[in-house]
Amino acid sequence: MLSIENLSVSVGSRIAIKDLSLQIPSNTILYLLGPNGAGKTTLLRAIIGYPGYNTVSGVIQFEGEDVTDKPMEYRVSKGLALAHQIPPKLVGVRVVDLLSTLCKKSGCSVSDVAKDMEIEHLLYREFGKGFSGGELKRVEIATLLAQRPKLALVDEPDTGVDVDSIEIIARGLKKLVEISPHKSIVIVTHTAFIARYIEPDATCILLGGSIVRCGDPELLYKVMRSGFKGLA
Numbered sequence: 001m002l003s004i005e006n007l008s009v010s011v012g013s014r015i016a017i018k019d020l021s022l023q024i025p026s027n028t029i030l031y032l033l034g035p036n037g038a039g040k041t042t043l044l045r046a047i048i049g050y051p052g053y054n055t056v057s058g059v060i061q062f063e064g065e066d067v068t069d070k071p072m073e074y075r076v077s078k079g080l081a082l083a084h085q086i087p088p089k090l091v092g093v094r095v096v097d098l099l100s101t102l103c104k105k106s107g108c109s110v111s112d113v114a115k116d117m118e119i120e121h122l123l124y125r126e127f128g129k130g131f132s133g134g135e136l137k138r139v140e141i142a143t144l145l146a147q148r149p150k151l152a153l154v155d156e157p158d159t160g161v162d163v164d165s166i167e168i169i170a171r172g173l174k175k176l177v178e179i180s181p182h183k184s185i186v187i188v189t190h191t192a193f194i195a196r197y198i199e200p201d202a203t204c205i206l207l208g209g210s211i212v213r214c215g216d217p218e219l220l221y222k223v224m225r226s227g228f229k230g231l232a
Contacts, residue, residue, distance in 0.1 A: 017043055026181075029185050031195065034206035038207050044153040044186070047153060048081075062151070087140040103146050113142050113146050132162075154186065155188045158192075202214060203223075
């Protein structure tokens with residue numbers, strides 16, 4: 001599904017991703033772990049084509065197409081989506097209006113999405129205004145469910161949220177994969193709290209802007225037990 005070869009990415013004058021290669025097949029839940037500052041968010045934003053995250057070298061292919069130089073809007077139209085670590089507030093936009101727009105394109109039901117993410121009470125409120133951390137993340141994942149992307153890039157879904165919300169978020173991500181056997185998810189985390197509720201198919205460790213190791217789910221549990229020491 002996604003193939004990254006020898007990717008280097010700059011943010012301003014700094015090289016944040018260095019000669020990184022990664023393969024993400026269809027129907028895969030991949031955990032991308034690393035400490036703060038490892039480059040996890042930078043990698044997700046480079047994949048989605050976020051402005052200001054510039055490819056210095058390397059290739060990003062999505063479903064066999066080279067999208068390295070394609071703008072973010074094009075990549076989203078092809079089935080990529082990003083859930084932010086800190087979801088943006090959308091002034092003047094109600095949750096129900098955003099979900100309705102997305103569901104018209106994907107064929108989903110707003111009421112079903114809201115029920116899955118337990119956000120019925122937030123539907124007629126302005127997106128993000130006065131939301132708790134958990135509510136904001138749940139609404140963000142609801143937009144993923146409404147989009148039904150082929151590859152969802154999920155940045156720190158378990159940071160700054162309560163345990164109940166983590167479980168709901170995990171349930172929503174599982175639902176996203178169940179919608180189609182060909183969808184994949186990349187979950188970025190440095191705590192791995194969400195792994196209690198949604199198990200990975202594969203795990204990769206990012207340190208200093210480079211992937212230093214990939215493996216099966218046991219690698220995730222090793223990091224949860226012992227941290228990142230000795231993995232470089």
